Amino acid sequence: MYVCNCNGLTKRQVREAIEKRPRDVEAVYRYHDCQPQCGRCVPEVREMLAEARETEAA
Numbered sequence: 382m383y384v385c386n387c388n389g390l391t392k393r394q395v396r397e398a399i400e401k402r403p404r405d406v407e408a409v410y411r412y413h414d415c416q417p418q419c420g421r422c423v424p425e426v427r428e429m430l431a432e433a434r435e436t437e438a439a
């Protein structure tokens with residue numbers, strides 16, 4: 382399932398980036414050598430980051 386259609390990033394790829402470099406939204410795109418284009422996916426990526434942080438803190 383795609384999170385970012387502009388860059389063809391799947392949910393699995395976003396999760397993988399978060400696991401490796403969970404710092405911020407930009408780092409997720411940088412991990413896959415791309416950057417946000419239309420920005421529609423940014424809220425979802427941000428949410429996935431927040432969820433990962435919550436899980437980490439728990």
Ligand code: FES
Pocket residue numbers: 384385386387388416417418419420421422423
């Ligand atoms: S859907 Fe990700 S930048 Fe457009």
